Amino acid sequence: MESEPEAKLWCDQVNPANKAALEAWLRETGIRLVQVNGQRKYGGPPPGWVGGPPAPGSEVFIGRLPQDVYEHQLIPLFGRVGRLYEFRLMMTFSGLNRGFAYARYSSRRGAQAAIAALHNHPLRPACPLLVCRSTEKCELCLDGLPSALPRRALLRALHPLAGALTGAALLPSPLRPPDNIALLRFSSHRAAAMAKKLLVEGHLWLGGEQVTVDWLKPELKQQLRLQGAGEPSSPPPSPAPWAGPEDGGPPACALAALHGLCQRQQLGAPVFLTKCLGSSLTGWYYFWYQVVIPGHAVPFSGLMWVAVDHGGQNEHEAAKEAVALRLLDVLGGPKAWMAPETSPPGSAGDLVWARAAAR
Numbered sequence: 001m002e003s004e005p006e007a008k009l010w011c012d013q014v015n016p017a018n019k020a021a022l023e024a025w026l027r028e029t030g031i032r033l034v035q036v037n038g039q040r041k042y043g044g045p046p047p048g049w050v051g052g053p054p055a056p057g058s059e060v061f062i063g064r065l066p067q068d069v070y071e072h073q074l075i076p077l078f079g080r081v082g083r084l085y086e087f088r089l090m091m092t093f094s095g096l097n098r099g100f101a102y103a104r105y106s107s108r109r110g111a112q113a114a115i116a117a118l119h120n121h122p123l124r125p126a127c128p129l130l131v132c133r134s135t136e137k138c139e140l141c142l143d144g145l146p147s148a149l150p151r152r153a154l155l156r157a158l159h160p161l162a163g164a165l166t167g168a169a170l171l172p173s174p175l176r177p178p179d180n181i182a183l184l185r186f187s188s189h190r191a192a193a194m195a196k197k198l199l200v201e202g203h204l205w206l207g208g209e210q211v212t213v214d215w216l217k218p219e220l221k222q223q224l225r226l227q228g229a230g231e232p233s234s235p236p237p238s239p240a241p242w243a244g245p246e247d248g249g250p251p252a253c254a255l256a257a258l259h260g261l262c263q264r265q266q267l268g269a270p271v272f273l274t275k276c277l278g279s280s281l282t283g284w285y286y287f288w289y290q291v292v293i294p295g296h297a298v299p300f301s302g303l304m305w306v307a308v309d310h311g312g313q314n315e316h317e318a319a320k321e322a323v324a325l326r327l328l329d330v331l332g333g334p335k336a337w338m339a340p341e342t343s344p345p346g347s348a349g350d351l352v353w354a355r356a357a358a359r
Contacts, residue, residue, distance in 0.1 A: 014094045015068045033071060037197065042075060043124055044086035044104070053188075054085050056136060059104040060114045063130035067096040069123065078103045081117045084108025088244035102134055136189040139216035142182040143173055154182055161198070164191035174223055183216060183224075201305060228349060252322040261331060268294030270327070274319045277303075287319040287330065291327060 026033065034041050045053070062078075075087050082104040090098040105111050111133065119131040151170045158165060167185035175181070186192035192215075199213040262270055272333070273290040290301040302324075306319045 015096060016071050018068050019095065022070040022072045031056070031071075037194075038091060038098075040071070040089045040091050041089040042071060043084060044088075046085060049085065054104060054106055055108060057108045057133070058085070058106070058111050059102055059134040059136055060111050061130075061132050061134040061190075062101040062103060062127065063099065063132075065097055065099050065101060066124060066127060067092075067099060069097060073123075074101065077121075077123075078114060078118065081113040082106065084110075104134075134189075137215050138186050138189055138192045139221075140184045140186070140192055140199075141216040141220065142184065142199075142215055143175060143179070143210060143212040143214070145170070145173075145180040145182055147172075147178045147180055148178060158184070161186075161195045164195065165187070171224065174220070198305065254328060255319050256329055258324040258331075261328065262295070263291060265295070265331070267296060270321065270324075272320050274316050274323075276315055276319075279315075285315040285319065287315075289319060289323045291323060293327075296331075 031042060036212050043049075062074075065074075069085065071089060074089065075084065078084060078087065084103060085106050086104040087101065089101040089105075092098055103111075105114065105116060115131050115133065118129055120128040121131070123129050126166075142154075149170070151168070156172055158168070158187045164186045165184060166187050167183075169183045170180055171183065173179045173181040184192075184195070186195060196213055196215070199211075201212050204354075234275060258270060262268060273292075275288045277288055278286045285306045286303070287306055288301070288303055292299045304319075304322060306315065306322050
């Protein structure tokens with residue numbers, strides 16, 4: 001495996017002439033590019049922008065790009081036909097582009113002008129650009145949900161995304177009966193893409209099952225319409241991330257329940273180590289954790305995304321709660337958090353945002 005300095009040196013040697021030209025253009029124009037999540041972005045909004053973002057339909061997709069082309073050639077070209085609100089170039093680790101980009105204009109008229117003027121434009125000899133309307137996908141599909149999962153439990157699990165979530169529907173799955181699927185609609189393509197990234201990286205579990213997260217495909221949407229399934233409806237006001245037992249949710253304090261379980265099984269008090277490795281703009285924190293239980297042969301450790309309830313709870317407390325809930329499952333099954341004489345109000349696995357395998 002290459003070391004970090006060796007990898008950086010290799011990346012620096014890829015396409016050096018155009019990289020140097022890009023850096024010179026940035027110094028000359030004062031334009032600022034931000035690289036995040038595999039893409040390099042200008043604007044969104046650009047300097048001097050007043051008001052909200054442009055209406056849907058103002059973005060174009062740009063394809064058939066030579067991989068050694070950068071923004072110093074593309075932004076001026078696409079800026080000639082209309083005012084750019086945002087330009088996003090998809091990037092590889094080596095610093096080449098991935099062959100496509102998105103240009104968002106201040107209005108739909110700008111997008112229409114770009115398609116009319118620049119589709120099949122010969123950026124280089126025998127290299128015509130593909131420029132077409134961006135689909136701006138805003139809907140996700142969660143497949144593999146247990147048929148008994150209530151909609152309220154789904155919304156509680158999606159609480160960290162509530163600010164961008166504009167609709168949700170829980171329906172029978174035509175792909176994996178008798179499971180359910182959830183259709184989620186977001187306020188923008190960017191919000192949907194960020195939600196998809198977080199849900200996939202977070203390994204979302206609901207009702208004890210790991211959920212498959214993907215874009216809602218047109219053919220599936222059409223199939224659901226033929227079956228009479230409705231569009232995603234508006235969700236109620238953001239629910240609390242944890243519900244009480246009367247709602248079929250997990251206990252109010254999994255950490256206390258874990259301490260109680262360890263005491264009953266004479267394992268000794270668990271000791272938690274948590275380290276926050278990063279965070280997202282939508283309220284998720286990425287944690288490494290290790291839990292030592294004196295009476296257990298090996299410590300438990302792993303990585304997980306954690307959602308934080310900001311009602312007086314900090315991210316480390318949230319991480320300990322999420323890890324404790326996971327260990328209750330491992331040590332005593334889904335009913336371990338309940339007192340022996342208590343009848344089960346619901347599944348303790350319903351609302352785990354991200355569960356890492358204990359090892």
